[in-house]
Amino acid sequence: MVAMEQRRLEALARLRDPRSMSVIDGVGIARGWRCLEVGAGAGTLSRWLASRVGATGEVLSTDIDLRFHLPAEGAMEVRKHDLMNDPLSEGHYDLVHARAVLQHIPDREEALDRLRAAARPGGWVVVEDSDWSPVEHSELPEPMGTVTRLMTLGTATQRQWDPYFGRRLLREFETRGFVEMGLDGRVWAMSGGRDNCEWWVLAVEHSGPRFVEAGLLTPEQLEGAIAQAREPGFRMISPLSVAVWGRVPTE
Numbered sequence: 001m002v003a004m005e006q007r008r009l010e011a012l013a014r015l016r017d018p019r020s021m022s023v024i025d026g027v028g029i030a031r032g033w034r035c036l037e038v039g040a041g042a043g044t045l046s047r048w049l050a051s052r053v054g055a056t057g058e059v060l061s062t063d064i065d066l067r068f069h070l071p072a073e074g075a076m077e078v079r080k081h082d083l084m085n086d087p088l089s090e091g092h093y094d095l096v097h098a099r100a101v102l103q104h105i106p107d108r109e110e111a112l113d114r115l116r117a118a119a120r121p122g123g124w125v126v127v128e129d130s131d132w133s134p135v136e137h138s139e140l141p142e143p144m145g146t147v148t149r150l151m152t153l154g155t156a157t158q159r160q161w162d163p164y165f166g167r168r169l170l171r172e173f174e175t176r177g178f179v180e181m182g183l184d185g186r187v188w189a190m191s192g193g194r195d196n197c198e199w200w201v202l203a204v205e206h207s208g209p210r211f212v213e214a215g216l217l218t219p220e221q222l223e224g225a226i227a228q229a230r231e232p233g234f235r236m237i238s239p240l241s242v243a244v245w246g247r248v249p250t251e
């Protein structure tokens, strides 16, 4: 299980780090910046942030579960930290970033308040989350289609997960008074056996047995979906991955 989660977080990082880097470069990350990476997962992006800010900068890389996090490098501190319960310096950071984290936190509005409070006046907050509408509204290959819908949209309420939070992000930023806001949204073809699909197959492999135990899936459906999505010819549309950025006003 641990190895599977490690592989999933690493696949996620390989898939999503390039867009995160391009957005963060776009807001002007520079030597000496103080950065906070929340829910860092594998920690690859934190290492990249540390390489950008140099020895005079600061990167605090946090996660509630550090088992999968790479060791610190350069001006980087790795800290076990629960965004919702543990304290953070307020008004301190030039950049606060959280990717694929808020959608999983039940009180995600308060989570965004906390990220905003950690940024200094004039500092940037960048949040990335998904919107599963493209998947919901597409014809997907079976049995992966059934398994995917069940594991995402069909169970969102019980799991206190918002599969549409990505599309709400811009409004959430607006209501908090951010300025210089922007948005980038991406979908891609998830192709059998590639990182762009494997992150999801590993999630299905990890969580699918619970759905079989609950009688919501047959073992054949689950095994069939996993095998299907590792075939080279398999394709399905991805969720929409949304990045929103904004700056805390200086007055």
Ligand SMILES: C[S@@+](CC[C@H](N)C(=O)[O-])C[C@H]1O[C@@H](n2cnc3c(N)ncnc32)[C@H](O)[C@@H]1O
Residues within 6 Å of the ligand: 009, 012, 013, 016, 038, 039, 040, 041, 042, 062, 063, 064, 065, 081, 082, 083, 084, 098, 099, 100, 101, 104, 105
């Ligand atoms: C889907 S993973 C994303 C990891 C990484 N940000 C990425 O995009 O590759 C969600 C991460 O959020 C972390 N997380 C969940 N709730 C958290 C909380 N309350 N405080 C800090 N981290 C949290 C999880 O442990 C996990 O590493």
